[in-house]
Amino acid sequence: MDRQVIKPYGDTQNDGKMQLSFVLPVSADERGKEAAKQLLLKMGMYDVDVCYINDLAEGFTHFIVFASTKASVDLGSIDVKVVQTPVMSMEEIDEYIDERYGRKLTVIGACIELDAHTVGIDAIMNMKGYNHRYGLERYNGFKAMNLGAQVNSEELLSKAIDNNADVVLVSQVVTQKNIHIKNLTKLIELAEAEGIRDKILFICGGPRLNNELAIELGYDAGFGSGTYASDVASFIAHNCKK
Amino acid sequence: MDRQVIKPYGDTQNDGKMQLSFVLPVSADERGKEAAKQLLLKMGMYDVDVCYINDLAEGFTHFIVFASTKASVDLGSIDVKVVQTPVMSMEEIDEYIDERYGRKLTVIGACIELDAHTVGIDAIMNMKGYNHRYGLERYNGFKAMNLGAQVNSEELLSKAIDNNADVVLVSQVVTQKNIHIKNLTKLIELAEAEGIRDKILFICGGPRLNNELAIELGYDAGFGSGTYASDVASFIAHNCKK
Amino acid sequence: MNLNINKHKVEEARGYAREIVAEFKPLLSNYSSVTIERTVVRLMGVDGATSDGEPLPNVMIDHLAAANCLEKGAAYYLANAMLSLSCSAKEIAKQIAERSLDISKVDLLPVDRVFKFIEALTEEGLDKVRQQREYREQMWEKFGARKTPAKYVIVATGNIYEDVIQAKAAVKQGADIIAVIRSTAQSLLDYVPYGATTTGFGGTFATQENFRIMREGLDETGEEVGRYICLTNYASGLCMPEISVMGAVERLDIMLNDAMYGILFRDINMKRTFLDQYFSRMINAYAGIEIQTGEDNYLTTSDAIEKAYTVTASQLINEQFALLSGVPSEKMGLGHAFEIDPAMENSVLYELAHALLTKTLLPDSPVKYMPPTKFASTNVFRTHLMNGMFNFVAQLTGQGVQLLGMMTEAVHTPHLADRALALENADYIFKAVRDLAGEIVLKHDGFITRRANQVLFEAAAFLGEVKNMGLMKAMAAGSFAEIKRDENGGKGLEGVFKKDENYINPFMDKMQQELEV
């Protein structure tokens, strides 16, 4: 990839313009404004326009600021791990699985630990699917088991072992204080301890997740907002251990 | 002032949370998202959540991001030049001027160069004032002359000389491409060239101006949004050359 | 703006709901549950926790259960022990926790002495509740009534001390009601944690101490701003009546207290839930606490247009259950939500129809209106705007309590500035269209009127079916929220027991008497 250095764009190339909104524990006056400005200068911004301040009481002030950043990014240096497998249709996937594996692949999914947001995992797994795209239960190529909400990591793994699962799907929606990172790490460490990490495909998903993060955490793949079952199914079909 | 290091606050002390919105000349996909993330990492941010991307066409993408900044500010080190004179009421000012100067002070104001936004300078100068606070024309202590919109710097200065003005008030509202900085600099340089810079009080104002910037540009004071005539009048009363 | 709905259908639908709920009278009088008993001993003074954090009310009730003494009601054994040993309720509980006392082995004193003592304890227990009720009424007198729609915002940092900061700031920005959102899945705990907490996820634990800390903070700030600030939390899950009683004592003003939420959305056993909500709501009624229901939950998983009738049906069932517990209409914050897909043509016309239907069906209720959540966008500007239309519909239709939408709904639990912007949003919209409702008349037989009636008819038909099947069977069949729940399935059934013929719950008895239910 060629070097291609870019910056934010407001209305003139490379003007670096950004809008920011944040709260500081300062008074809503010129001193507070100056503090906000200094903060942005430290972040490498210039032409800082603190255009709105609002006293939020209890010693806090809200700032809205427009400023330009000095930072830039070289697009040439960006190497992002995206899921590479081509996305197939349900029919294609079913056929592909039949040919390549000659059996149904067992997929077991859950929303783990205290997380009870099942809409996401349901969208991927349930018959009905999401946005008029069927879920894994509808595929001939899969035996899909959705354990639903608030499943302990331990329970999910033991069900996976019992059922000889090929794939484990994990959903995490609550992210406050990075609880999703903790939960996902716990599951993968348990899987390693059980010696099943390499026998099963581990895939996670959720609105604040992506492939990059999933791989960092030791998963085979990760999917974010707007995923369809066919995205995941294509990945599984291509990457499952035979 | 004591050392008092602060950071942005979302819902936990020093969590550093900020919201940002900006456009990059990148595609609306994982690569673009990664570019946005890299940009913020370069700005010293962490826990970068690129939560929204929208293809704006023509090769641009809009990003909305929540992230935490590593930057902090020491409130103890903040030294902001605010207008220090105590604000008096119209009656007090008139009395003060009468006692101290024994004459009316001549104030001449304008919105200079191509700028035609007179509402601001009118709010300060005209009889009616702003938000139920009278303007300078109403004061006994001032002879106020408002030249209105789009007055050349040259013309303003020559009128000031002709009228033996004590104070020049300049308004600047249009700021695109920093045109206000150029105009304000031009005026003050002309005044210096004419040798009247130190004989007259030069005060500027406008929604994107403040005292700090005004002083940097060589003015005696600067006023921003929400200024009342009494703020300016108090400053003049205290600082006018006798 | 007046909505014409078919009065006969309203009668019919309400009649079905009444019959559906009446079926539960035997269950409600013949059974009790562990949390009901824990509530009783709390009212008698049991409080605190063991060093491993097990709450003393649980210790005591588990102890009584193990000794097969629960069927008579905890009150009797506890009162007898107190009298016999001249100990406070708390002391008894501590001794049990230390295993230095077996309450079933304490000599039984003459019944009439015990009963007299129980009466005194009941008076004392209820007095704390009455005092708070009266105090609240004085505050309303002093500061004037709450605004309509009232502005309700949540705090959910997980740390009660951060919550207080956020709540106080919100009050100064204009909030009328502060809700402390509960930590993820507290519903499923069969005990109420003890003490101040700082480690919740997505919310802060509901504990009596947390209630106290927040109440104190709000009273303080309320004085400063010259408004009485309502505090609310969740009497939901496996500890409904305990939380209600904690709220009654710490002067919460509103409780989220749905008759069916736990069953459907938390897989709690239905008998357990119906029993618990009955007593829980009675406590709220007695304490003058406004209850709120969770119909919004149906729409987080089902389609808001297609399943609109389930909201209406649930409202009417919740209403009848609440009446059974003595909750007056003015204290019934029945719920609904603004959850229609904005990609839908005329989405706001549908929302108007639904909101008007709710308000017209329940004219005296401080109806609780939930903001867009499902279609909240990570584009915070868009969500802010949707919240504006939500506020518009609320002002136009005169909703009671407005759960303000946060522009960051699809991203994170609210930060300080999010809440300030939400309050400003509501202030602007409410003011801008303050009297618009009085200016316009709905076209006779227009879309809005037809749509509202359609939902009403669908709800009536649905309630008719549920009546024929019985509510428990209907739930088993998946009639609500497309979720199937078995009569004997779900969590907490083991905590339900049949009352002995000598069973006593002096608080329930007394409250029933005073509430005339």
Add this chain to the structure above:
Amino acid sequence: MNLNINKHKVEEARGYAREIVAEFKPLLSNYSSVTIERTVVRLMGVDGATSDGEPLPNVMIDHLAAANCLEKGAAYYLANAMLSLSCSAKEIAKQIAERSLDISKVDLLPVDRVFKFIEALTEEGLDKVRQQREYREQMWEKFGARKTPAKYVIVATGNIYEDVIQAKAAVKQGADIIAVIRSTAQSLLDYVPYGATTTGFGGTFATQENFRIMREGLDETGEEVGRYICLTNYASGLCMPEISVMGAVERLDIMLNDAMYGILFRDINMKRTFLDQYFSRMINAYAGIEIQTGEDNYLTTSDAIEKAYTVTASQLINEQFALLSGVPSEKMGLGHAFEIDPAMENSVLYELAHALLTKTLLPDSPVKYMPPTKFASTNVFRTHLMNGMFNFVAQLTGQGVQLLGMMTEAVHTPHLADRALALENADYIFKAVRDLAGEIVLKHDGFITRRANQVLFEAAAFLGEVKNMGLMKAMAAGSFAEIKRDENGGKGLEGVFKKDENYINPFMDKMQQELEV
């Protein structure tokens, strides 16, 4: 939603406006101005600029004026020279610029030959205009009519090439109309700059080349998105007819072209302005260009409630002037604005009353509705919301052209994302309340009806006064926008001259004839 306004008052007010405008007929037929003459020579083919940037039309007219030949109309002398010297108009102009030709010294050919030649030139000049008009009509045929309200956004980078990027992106995001905002105070230039420009402040210069560049860009993107995209600019200031003719030739679709704006807000002489707007509007009428007016400007300095009647009065005056120039109602985008202080209780009720009044008074006009600007907040979230209510009022009252509000209105000229969010805002609101207007009826004699009638009555009374004084005297007295303007004051009076009895403006004559005015 039907507004009942007093029909007699409407007649009365419109009658006064008609009389006010009729007073100007002598001025309009007996005088011309330098920009009118420059327009004539542009139509005859003069274009380009000298090396110091002086436009050739100015060179030529200044030359004729200096030679005292202007009173007969530039057309005659130019045509004579062309014929005599067998040169194109442009060549003549260049020779004048190089001082190698004195046009007044060219031999005068027989009048009928010259006249015949003029006729041919007129046909040719107007043909360019007609072709564009026809092309535009074909485009409407091909792609279908513009939506109502149409979504209008501005580009204002100061650099035409950046403007094109921003405009194309906006079109792909759903914009129907692109306005290129003019560089600060172009109004006051007594010439139209030449060529592509990149150095405007707060906007981009209106030049013929800039028009062409943007038109090309929009045609391209319009094909891609399958919509015909309207382009608009400002025929305002000291060069109204020249800009109109440039727009006619480059196929602009709308022109901001107010009869009084320049007088009041730019201190341009009133005779000059009335003359120039007359010809300018006639060109627009002939070219099928929709005109828009600038009543919104009154409210940037005056109070939107107190001075609402000045908006109405100005609309009716603008209407009559436009009729005089042959502009049909369907091409009159008369203006108003959403500028009421949001701190005002029921601000949106007032806005509804005003917006309905405009639409009811002018049922056939593609009314132009301006967004909140004065009370736009630097809190961009708040401004986004206000823009939402503005879009709501527009959809409810059926405005023709919606000048989308930008959330950054109080901060800077719009950036790329601001425009995208503004378009999304309008899309969401328009869709959400698409058919609400058909659902509701205004209460008879309610606030909105009373308020609209009040404004109408005030406007009628005001117009009555203006009629009695005469418009010029009324302006001198400060009746409009609280600004006083003298009949012989302001800029550009020196460019007005009385026509000689042999004066000829063949384009005006021909257009009057075809437009039947």
